[in-house]
Amino acid sequence: MGAAPVTAESEKTAAAVGTTKKGLATRDRIITGAREALERDGMASLTTRKIAASANVRLATLHYYFDSKESLLLAVLEDVIGDMSVSYEAASLARDPDTAIAGLLRLIWSYITKTRERQIAQYELTIHALRNANAQWLAERQYNAYIDFYSRFVPSDPDLPEEDRTRISKSLARFILIGIDGLILQVFALDDEEVSRESVEALILAAQNYFRHLCRTTRSKGR
Secondary structure, eight states, rough: OOTHHHHHHHHHHHHHSSSSSHHHHHHHHHHHHHHHHHHOOSTOOOOOHHHHHTOOOOOOHHHHHOOSHHHHHHHHHHHHHHHHHHHHHTTOOOOOHHHHHHHHHHHHHHHHHHHHHHHHHHHHHHHHHHHHHHHHHHHHHHHHHHHHHHTTSSSTTTOOOOOHHHHHHHHHHHHHHHHOOOOOHHHHHHOOOOHHHHHHHHHHHHHHHHHHHHHHHHEEEEE
């Protein structure tokens, strides 16, 4: 985690240079260019020069807004989460836990199938971060962001204390993320729609059962 100060510095830099309307627009263009280059060419060939070309800005301009490639990748991750938020928050999930879990997982999978190249790029970003000691903090930030995001949409038991509801939401979000990660790789590799449907339904059933288990064991401990 020795690179954490780099993150803080990059966030401070972004705040300092991105306060004007023009500055914010330029920063957004760089982030979009980086995301598009990552999705198009992959992590292995991603350079700041390619990102600058994709964003149609000078290389010096890119470095003015982002002091490292990792700080830019963090901004790309935040942009991806923002896009997910727009798609997911537009959906209406049921109150019933089983129905809500089924609706959420089908929503997640629908989004994934529409953003295939982005999903592959996100995997490449994770592997890059884990392979590089100075960037491992990025993988942690990435997965904590996914867990926090999914935990906003999973159901909760209103009869439990808030602390327990928060813990259960995080546990269920982690479980769903584990399943989705495996599904993405398997389904993209096999390219079989029937396997895809069966696997999503199996994950729905498992997540429903896991949610009931979490609530049941929490209630039993509270007695």
